[in-house]
Amino acid sequence: MLDYRVGEPIADTKAPEGPIGERWSTRKFEAKLVNPSNRRKHKVIVVGTGLAGGSAGATLAEQGYHVIQFCFQDSPRRAHSVAAQGGINAAKNYRNDGDSVYRLFYDTVKGGDFRSRESNVHRLAEVSVQIIDQCVAQGVPFAREYGGLLDTRSFGGVQVQRTFYARGQTGQQLLIGAYQALERQIDEGNIELHTRTEMLDLIVIDGKARGIVARDLTTGKLTTYLADAVVLATGGYGNVFYLSTNAKGSNASAIWRAHKRGAYMANPCYTQIHPTCIPRSGDYQSKLTLMSESLRNDGRIWTPKREGDDRPANEIPEEERDYYLERQYPSFGNLVPRDIASRAAKTQCDIGKGVGPGGLGVYLDFADAIARMGQPAVEAKYGNLFDMYQRITAENPYKVPMRIYPAIHYTMGGLWVDYDLQTTIPGLFAIGEANFSDHGANRLGASALMQGLADGYFILPTTLNHYIASNKFPDVDAADPAVAEVETGVQERLEKLLSINGTRTADSFHRELGTLMWDYAGMSRNDGGLRKALDRIPELREEFWRSVKVPGTGFALNQQLEKANRVADFLEFGELLVLDALVREESAGGHFREEHQDSDGEAARDDENFAHVAAWEYCGPGENPVLHKEALEFDYVHLTQRSYA
Template sequence: MILDSKIPEGPIEKKWTKHKFDGSLVNPSNKRKFDIIVVGTGLAGGSAAATLAELGYKVKSFCIQDSPRRAHSIAAQGGINAAKNYQNDGDSVYRLFYDTVKGGDYRAREANVYRLAEVSANIIDQCTAQGVPFAREYSGYLANRSFGGAQVSRTFYARGQTGQQLLIGAYQALSRQIGLGNVELFCRHEMLDLVTIDGHARGIVTRNLLNGELATHAAHAVLLCTGGYSNVFNLSTNGMGSNVTASWRCHKRGAGFANPCFTQIHPTCLPQSGPHQSKLTLMSESLRNDGRIWVPKNKDEKRPANQIPEEDRDYYLERIYPAFGNLVPRDVASRAAKRMCDDGYGVNETGLAVYLDFKSAIERMGHAAVEKKYGNLFEMYEQITGDNPYETPMMIYPAVHYTMGGVWVDYNLMTSVPGLFALGEANFSDHGANRLGASALMQGLADGYFVIPNTIGNYLADFLNVEVDASAPEFEETLKNVQDFTERLLNVNGDKTPQFFHRELGKIMWEYCGMSRTLEGLNKAIDMIQELRKDFWEQVRVPGDCKDINQALEQAGRISDFIELGELMCKDALNREESCGGHFREEYQTENNEALRNDEDYSYTAVWEFKGLDKEHELHKEPLTFDYVKLAQRNYK
């Protein structure tokens, strides 16, 4: 595997412009000769499919949901960053770039991040033009808020439903192209394999989830926009259907998987209520703007939260990090919460929660202002827990939320399989080891609206008038492969449900590869996962057949991939003998329990090459160089 990041020459602020100019263009009349498959219809997939179709390419769009509008991007609440500097508070493309690299704990590619910051402003313009109802001031101008860790107000938002509104914008743009006949939409279709011919991605194999039909689709390029893999933890804030299958199967066809251990834990989620828990719910991080986090000073505190007087409360974030207080980065906030709970200060019946209190915010801003800003979040909290956050503090606990790692891509967003691209959360590119709040939406849309339309031509230009068609023998072979795999799943006929294995995997991952990791723990986890994989293929039971709607079958296939991924995540975490961003090795920390990076030895992207199921992955290193951002140990004191 050769890792050529294809970063353009020149000063960082000129790279993207230069790259766009240097890149090959496809003549407008030739664009319709290219077929492009876009898998996934979230922010990245929806925006990419719509934009490529607008340009004239022939697009086939696939999603596993019943409608493109259901992609999990819809659940993002807080906002989207953009370097508009509407607030005149010193923001700029350069600052957003700098903050993102720094926030990512210096494990992201500078050039990619700069480009992200550069196009961020266009996203806001584009979305506004589509009718996204971003919050406005009374004057009619766009409103901004400051968001987790940022010292400027650059976050645009649409109530607490920014992800939904942005996705609906992309969905509308996509719908328009479908209506015009430029995009062919395949809902309830799951991509189960990638077809490669002479090393190039030339199509996919899909299963129609309504009737089990396997089919092949040919194209000149395949775009993976299939999101992240947080569900490897079983309990995460991802949707029930979010999975790694498309990415993982591409990985098994030669796409390098980068930094799989970089997972983000979100500090403000609802705590678990019991063993029936099917998923975790995130409360927007914006709550930390006005809410104060605390635990009782007394381990044996029995009083209800709203009766505990100020002197018996430990506002531990404000105490430990006076400059940033409740707005410290996500991983710092998460680990601090875990530490408090591990030390026995946790609240809730499980002892696994801390308080997030709006008492002083209500006193300061008034009930009405708090309601206006957080009303729907409070409502949501009350609906789930039955508690009223206006009267009693919320209870929160960290949960897995986002995965920075993903399929390795170069500057053009192309993976190590030529013709296969990865966009949005599915790729690894822009967030390094930790993602800033309100940057996921930005990256998904940047990739889809502005990056891929300008970079895909570089690849396609070489294949003008090259026919791709699904009658090539490779398609038949790959299809057969999928068929065999499906039959294997159905024929295990064990006595355990797929869900059982998901839970077991989740427990291992959360315990040993979650918020903090150790050498022994990871080694243990690898053994346990290998054992689990063996058990899975001996004991799983998938009822029903493959010619029908079969949710258990879908689940089983995805879990089998999660098990394999879980093992790689542990190996990656084991390999990275440092702490950075979302990866925290207990052996490598400062006196203040802060992540201790090792820039000397680990300033690289770890890219794993699949060598066969029972063979070791091969590690490739893409070195990271920092010409603009000064490497510094993070210090949020």
């Protein structure tokens, strides 16, 4: 079984000292600048074109850098940020309801269950207001009130209305804004974009990230791209669970290859389970579909009071329904944070009160909202979500309550980065969901879009400037042995995958891994289960490399080869996730260890022993990883037990 040892602690050496409200200003002032006319001499690689990558690529190009950008999809506008529904937070306080940068900062640190960095989170809250300005200027059609001003709504875990939205398609609209900014820079010749091209490894020379090896997915051709810095904006690793709300192509390969080249991986066990997804319907299920958390503003969640009550929802009288979130958490009610709502749903199902096929569901009921607001108002707010639900389930949610069940949705862990968003490999930056930085152990709703755009539009362009200005970049020879070694490694791995010609498809391994991960490292975890997973994953990985069947060749469009290559990485990454979950002997946010709960079944943190970031160092194949701890200090938001009661 995979074991580990504890190494030297690490510190985020880039975060400035001083009052928290001044740190980002200080950093910006102290950052070195690159003369605008010199910027075009520097190439920067950006991998990924979602909110973080798209906004970063566009902004760096506007500043004058020569950007080389990649996405595996056929267009940058397909990146999975497009699917975010609910909204984006910003401390504008247009509602005059008591919001402020400090309150957004406070809510985010608390919502993250005190496992994020105060400096980073405060900066995120500061930048949030500029994001909305930028997006509106780009023509992002946010929802507006009749007076023509921007509308906002509330989201889980907060008591102010700070969430800007574009019906249930906020992610799409923000992504199109970033995409258009990107296309404008392509038109101006500042970005060289490679679509249908996937990064397969990182090139590190003299300790610095200097390029990537990427595969053209249409022709199969491998090409090496060299640059002065590499930015990974490749999203999260939720698909290690096979069934998740991620897009089918979302994968952990880029961050995992970077990890194997020396970048630390932080807090992989922090995974977010979203409470309002459509339950699965059969074994063929290929993904799960999320229903925006904003539905919890007006929908009421309940289960039958009696176990095994199998009457149709509408035949269960009011007094026999248990609105369990409103009962357990009277002040937040249906708007408790995601981790709490998810676990509460699981508890209901575990005690036999679940509804729908297999008893794996709870009701989300809009009858009261429809009675109060009228159906047209509900349609205007949530129409597209109701339509989607009806298409998938063939049930009409205006007439019968929706059935929902939690599913993996977002991953708070990711590559360790310092305050500058730089990984432990100099010149390698990670932004958006690919890094671990801002959400601690649990992300609040409508904060992913905020963080992706904060990183890409505002933070990275400042800190990357500093890196470029502070370093020298001798030309890299394409024939450098370090380059050749990476190229050969990539080539051999693809050939190996194609040559096994075994008896099982890549998907069948992915599904088996996903089931293992969900059963033992999903919504709740315990020592015995995690150890079982640690025993089983290496066996599964060995079986994969012995008996996977990948048809076709490497010299053409081969979607099975792409898939197998990603599954191979998940089979390694998953093991580290489980180890991290085993080592973190506390419950915090999305990481719930059954051994660590209070008498009410709430997550019990252990601040004395675990108020740290767990950053893992890769030490070679078959070698145990090394755990580096970064202590977290809370000078402003004092450590307390989260309470939403």
